[in-house]
Amino acid sequence: MNFSCPILAPHTISNSLVKDPRKLQLINALVSHLHTFARETSLDHAEWTKVVEFLTRAGKESTDYKNEFILLSDIMGLSALVDELTHPKPAGCTDSCEAGPFYVPNAPEVPSGASLAKVGTTGEAMFFNGTVKNTKGQGIRGAKIDVWQADGDGIYDVQYPGTTEANDRGKIVAEDDGTFCYRGILPTAYPIPSDGPGGDLLRTLGRHPHRAAHIHFMLNAPGYDDLTTALYPSHSPFLGTDPVFATRKSLICQVVEERDPKRWEAMGFKNREVTRGRVWVWSFGFVLASVEEVEEFKRQRAKAKL
Amino acid sequence: MNFSCPILAPHTISNSLVKDPRKLQLINALVSHLHTFARETSLDHAEWTKVVEFLTRAGKESTDYKNEFILLSDIMGLSALVDELTHPKPAGCTDSCEAGPFYVPNAPEVPSGASLAKVGTTGEAMFFNGTVKNTKGQGIRGAKIDVWQADGDGIYDVQYPGTTEANDRGKIVAEDDGTFCYRGILPTAYPIPSDGPGGDLLRTLGRHPHRAAHIHFMLNAPGYDDLTTALYPSHSPFLGTDPVFATRKSLICQVVEERDPKRWEAMGFKNREVTRGRVWVWSFGFVLASVEEVEEFKRQRAKAKL
Known part of the structure; x- marks a missing residue:
């Protein structure tokens, strides 16, 4: 039947x-x-x-400030790959990397040379020295540089309860020749959140949650492709084992100690702002692609793919 | 620089x-x-x-009763594939399919021939007639058959607020020769939940949420591999466009109308229980694989894969 x-x-x-x-x-x-x-x-x-x-x-x-799917994507290297696919960089341009969860739009605009760290911020004094150039080596006019970073305890301003004002964060208006600098705090390493499924995956993989120390940058200038990236000091631990695969060889910088108080003054520091007898001097030359260069690069890449 | x-x-x-x-x-x-x-x-x-x-x-x-990841997996055909991979069936055995969200363990045991539908349950009278055999065609001793299904409105007992007693649900103890039957209600088609991301995916795909009408079965017998499956009446709409890819050609049955009141009585129906002058008679022969047959089949399959 x-x-x-x-x-x-x-x-x-x-x-x-x-x-x-x-x-x-x-x-x-x-x-x-x-x-x-x-x-x-x-x-x-x-x-x-x-x-x-x-x-x-x-x-x-997942919360507004900690999305576990983003963390899982980061930990599996997918976020880094998507960033690479979204922001292909023509040769000679600065590599990009993800903005991460602590970017806040509309940071206060400050002139080049300003301090981004409020008095009393934890950490050692740092002087950042930058240029914004095009692929022909010419300084770019009209560049603005969003900077955001953790303090000497590895904590961002928005992570402190009750934060209302920006700290270790700001939009720097570069000089007409594309140079800019700011005074601040040397960032230190901090872990990504590991109290949820993302942390469980890291533990399963036998990996640690600690990101290398870094400063985030978002650069824009009229006629040029926006650049979101981060720089890492070569002295930081965890550079070769970044849990989110965001470090790039080209973005690791040798940061040098300046021990001459006369030079501190020239940078704009007051003596009492300098602890441990040193100011960390961090320099980097950013290279932006023009909008046309990126379009052409994407066309070439699409052609090569076919 | x-x-x-x-x-x-x-x-x-x-x-x-x-x-x-x-x-x-x-x-x-x-x-x-x-x-x-x-x-x-x-x-x-x-x-x-x-x-x-x-x-x-x-x-x-997602809630305890509606998991959107399960729905997404169902809609993308992944659940059906995982079921196929988990429960490979040697030739001649009844195909399996997923239990779905409405299975409740420990349903009340009833003898073969009992009614699973309480008086007043919406829907048309149905008589189900089954056999449980092995691949050699022999009736299996000691078989128990969990049955659960929607009523004539396409609704399961557990979906009615305040349900405490099983309805359209039960564990039938088969006869020693492996035959069993029960009285109940002809199930009707109902949609999977489409008020969340799963529903959004269906709409994006231009697909409908309606499952074909079906009855769920879970069979077990000492020495035999458990079988979870479902049967579909050939008169049901949506058979070829199941949103969760769970219908199988081998599980679609021709259900016939019995219009002779004498036969209704022989099946155990009272005249007043029969509406529209008919009892739907649904028959199916289940074939279970022995535990040894499944082990051997898995060994062969693993070998073929290498």
Whole structure:
């Protein structure tokens, strides 16, 4: 008494009703890779259940200031890859990296030479010295540089409860020749949040959560492609084992100690602002691509891909 | 004044510290496919941000009774694939499919021939007639069959507020020769939840949320591999366009109308229980694999894969 009746062939479903061709491409590619992943690994139901629980927890535990899916993407190197794909840099230009979670738009504009660190900020005195040039080596006029960084305790202003004013943060208006400088605090290393699913993944991988010390920069100038990047001091620990794969060889800088009080004064420091008898001097030359150069680069890349 | 100092080569990170070889395999395969997906599609930062927001919403909107990640997996055909990979069936055995969200363990045991639908349950009378056999065609002794299904309104007992007693649900103890039957209600089609990210994906794909009508079964017998499956009546709409890819040609059954009141009585129905002058008669022969057959089948499959 077997009445199994194979009268219909199910699954004539296709995704051809998707109107947006880009969405169709993304969904088809995603489904194809998910299925291949499951087949390759013979993913079983118990493992799938654990993944469902893990992703559900990631959603539940995400807040406005700590998104676990961003952390998971960071830890798997996907964020760094997406940044590379989104912001391809023609040869000779400064490499980009992700803005991270602590960028705040509309930071207060300050002139070049200003101090970004309020009196009493924890950490050692630092003098940052920069140029903004194009690929021909010419200083760029009209450049503005958003800077944001942690203090000497590895903490951003927005992480302190009740913060209302910007600290270790500001939008510097460069000189007409593209040079700029600011006084501040040498940043120190800090860990990414590891109290949720992202931290669990790091622990499973036997990896630590500590990012190398760094300063974030976002540069813009009329006629040039925006650049979001970060610089790392070569003395920082964790440079080779960044949990989010954001360090770039080209972005690691030798920061030097200045022990001459006369030079501190020339930089704008008062003696009492300098602890441990030194000011850290950090210099870097940013190179921006023009909008036309980036367009041309993208065209070439798309052509090479075909 | 370019002080970019390429003194360190970052990213010497590997996943080789993962202790569990299976976890290492899964994580490496997942990362590899995610990266290939991003490269193939040139995934950009704006698209990545939308995916992050979508996944975060899926986590936030998931409840104990509606998990959006399960729905997304279902809609992308991943759940059906994982079921196939987890429960490979030797030739001649009944195909399996996912239990879905409405399975409740420890349903009340009832003898074969009982009614699973309380008086007053919406829907048309149905008589289900089954056999549980092995691959040699012999009736299996000691089989128990968990049954759960929606009523004539497409609603499960647990979906009614304040439900305390099982309805359209029960664990049937088969006869010693492996036959069993029960009286109940013909199930009707109902949609999967579409008020969250899963529903958004369906709409993007131009697909509907309606599952074909079905009855869930979970069979177990000493010495045999458990079987979780579902059967579909051939008269149901949506059979070829199941949103979760769970219908199988082999699980679609021709359900026949019985219009003879004498036969209704023989099945155990009272005349007043029969509306529209008919009882739907649904018959199916389940075939279970023995534990040894499944082990042997898995060994063969693993060998073929190598």
